[in-house]
Amino acid sequence: MQNKEQVYRSLIDMYNTGIQSKDPKQIRNFLNNKSVELLKDEPRFYLEILQLRAASFSLFGELNEAGEEYRKGYESCSTSGKWVYGLNWALQFMAEFSFKRGSEKIEEAMNNGIQVLNQALTDLPFDKYRDFYYLTLTNVKAFMLLNSGKKEEALQSYADCKFIPVPIPEYNDKESLQILFAHFTKGIAVAIELKNYDLLMNLMKVISIDDQTLNAEGSLFRIFYETLVSAFDMRAEFITEFNAMFKIKAELGTSSPHFAEFLGLIGEQDLDKLDLFFKKTYS
Helix, strand or coil: CCHHHHHHHHHHHHHHHHHHHHHHHHHHHHHHHHHHHHHHHCHHHHHHHHHHHHHHHHHCCHHHHHHHHHHHHHHHHHCCHHEEEEEEHHHHHHHHHHHCCCCCHHHHHHHHHHHHHHHHHHHCCCCHHHHHHHHHHHHHHHHHHHHCCCHHHHHHHHCCCCCCCCCCCHCCCCCHHHHHHCCCHHHHHHHHCCCCCCHHHHHHHHHHHHHHHCCCCHHHHHHHHHHHHHHHHCCCCHHHHHHHHCCCCHHHHHHHHHHHHHHHHHHHHHHHHHHHHHHHHHC
16 A cells, blocks of 8 residues: 555656646546545645645636635645635636636636635734735735725725835845735735725835835836836846736736726836826826
8 A cells, every 4th residue: 555655756746747748638637536635644745736736627727626625725734824825725716817718707716716815814823924914915805806896895905904114134035025025916906906096105115125216206107116116126026926917917907907008008118108197097
């Protein structure tokens, strides 16, 4: 009989074979293998395989099945790790934007993600980064609320957030607070789509490394642009997400048309048009 590590290694090999060959049958063979259940009492193995199974279901557009894989493992997570696992679970539903199956499917996926994030917010650990973790989850939740038609709830979700500037040591440490920067564009999307100046400036305050930029005279777009460029230069995960948003701008056109327009102007690289866009938005 195989021991737990052998079962784990065998499943990893099956997954890698399917992904590397890009063969749907091989990936289905991995998903049809039920030996993952033998790993239940080994969380380090069990959780990893469940997440690989979820990713595989997502490749087929089977997002509810992907979510079910995450659900199986939630109680096996450590107390400090549940919120991250929950975030990754919720993010599975973001894949719906790539499938182009219509607004109803997007709304369904967003609602599923919101339910998971509500639990993750409850399970946040109490440590020195809690406020940043809370903002991370809120940015994702608000974005999902926005794209499921719940605009007022999206804005209200920030009521308990603390908009604290990222300390310079953490900003300079590429390994620190990656998860915050990796999902920050979702918050910016909410602020732009809802044309909410206060939210936008609060978010800029979190990632600004120069108070003089935030308080400088001049157009709002210039302040925004200079703050973002600095963040892009220092945090690769921030610009990675921004680029990912750009790729789905067409799908965002229905649920977040104003933000989609902003992304289109970013693509044109016309700073004068962007300046005018911000003046019209926040005048």
